[in-house]
Amino acid sequence: MQLETYISDLLYRYDCVIVPQFGAFLTHRVSAKVHETTHSFYPPKKALSFNEQLQTNDGLLANYIAEIEKVPYQVAVEKIAKQVKAIKSYLIEGETIALNNIGDLILNTEGNINFEPSHHINYLTDAFGLSQFSSVNITREVHKETVEELEDVIPLTITPEKRKSRPYLKYAAIALIALTIGGFGASKFYAGQIENHNQLAQEEANEQLDAKVQEATFVIENPLPAATLTVEKPTGNYHIVAGAFRVEANSDKKVQQLRDLGFKARKIGVNRYGLHEVVYSSHTDRLEALKALRTIKRTHNRDAWLLVKAID
Structure with a gap:
């Protein structure tokens, strides 16, 4: 029985999962934060801890195992007790118990269980899909503030200037507009001619390339036989x-x-x-x-x- 799998499943939905006669795995929400030195952003998460004092069976874990494995509740309780007994024996021998996606357990010199949580999984479902990322430092411009300070010291006053009427300027403006429109039209026509030329040249090049590809013949003599390797990777905890x-x-x-x-x-x-x-x-x-x-x-x-x- 993979006890850590059932504990991990329940940690997504509950803040406390008690393993009878062993201890409880607890979670509490930690807000998103920004590291000021590395400029890294961390999403909100559930921080995981272990309390060896909470050992009274609340039925949560046993009921879940009974439901998943389709066994009576009492059988599930006995399975948990057998697993806990094995884990305790390994801890007494000085071994580290690595619970997948949960953390590592080891006995300290005083006979208490030390827990090092895993940082590879986030049990906060609200943060699903969010991951850590870093951003470059933002340098804010202060030009606007400098201009505002100058305006406070030296106020600017605009006085309209009276000019004499000059009719010939009106005709000069009309001529300038006409020249601009004509130049724009000529430029557009020239650009169109260039685009048509490029398109025709590209089509001709493509036709030549297709002809070369169709003429080419690839012959591989004595091809090597395909090799199939079967590699068995050892698995299991x-x-x-x-x-x-x-x-x-x-x-x-x-x-x-x-x-x-x-x-x-x-x-x-x-x-x-x-x-x-x-x-x-x-x-x-x-x-x-x-x-x-x-x-x-x-x-x-x-x-x-x-x-x-x-x-x-």
Whole structure:
């Protein structure tokens, strides 16, 4: 059962999702903000937190699981309890529990659960489609303010000037308008001629290009056969750990040894202690992973254990 999937679904609709006998995931709305230094704009969101004190079953999570999985309510409660028991056992062993789209859980030195929320998802449905973006700094012009200050100091007064009537100016203006209209008409006619010429030249060039393309023949002798590669990418959040190595070359050697024995071994990165972790295999189903773990413990390695972690 993917418990984090059900919790994530409910966080979109509710501000508090209680996991019985474990704790509650809480959300509160955070307004949109602007970072003054980077000029970045952040949309409103729901900030996520965890309260270990709220453990009383309110029925929300169990009812939702019972509805989705089509099981009785009491069966859903038992499934949650079994999942919580497993998570607590991993935390006691010092492992980090990575809940997809929610965050990471780990025990501190005082035995309390520390929660680091995920920043890859926004549970505020009102902000759907909004994302962070940055803008350049805006420099405002102050020319208008300077002009207004000058007008306050030096007021401007416009006095109309009396002129004598000059009839010949009227005829000169009429002649100027006629010349302007004639020049505009000639310019428009010339531009039209140029456009027609360009269009004819373009059509002729296109015809020549089509003729060249039709004359060309492409022959490929002995074409290479198509190659099809099938690559299986390991998936799943349940990993059967074979060991952790300080030297990466030793982890590579271990992976090759396990693959020679038929396991789908691989490296899953470096843990918080700086060790390169090697796993026998990864699984999407927890029951399948536990079954494989029991087989490996019985036939190959009694020290193998199960790690619950989302791997990108």
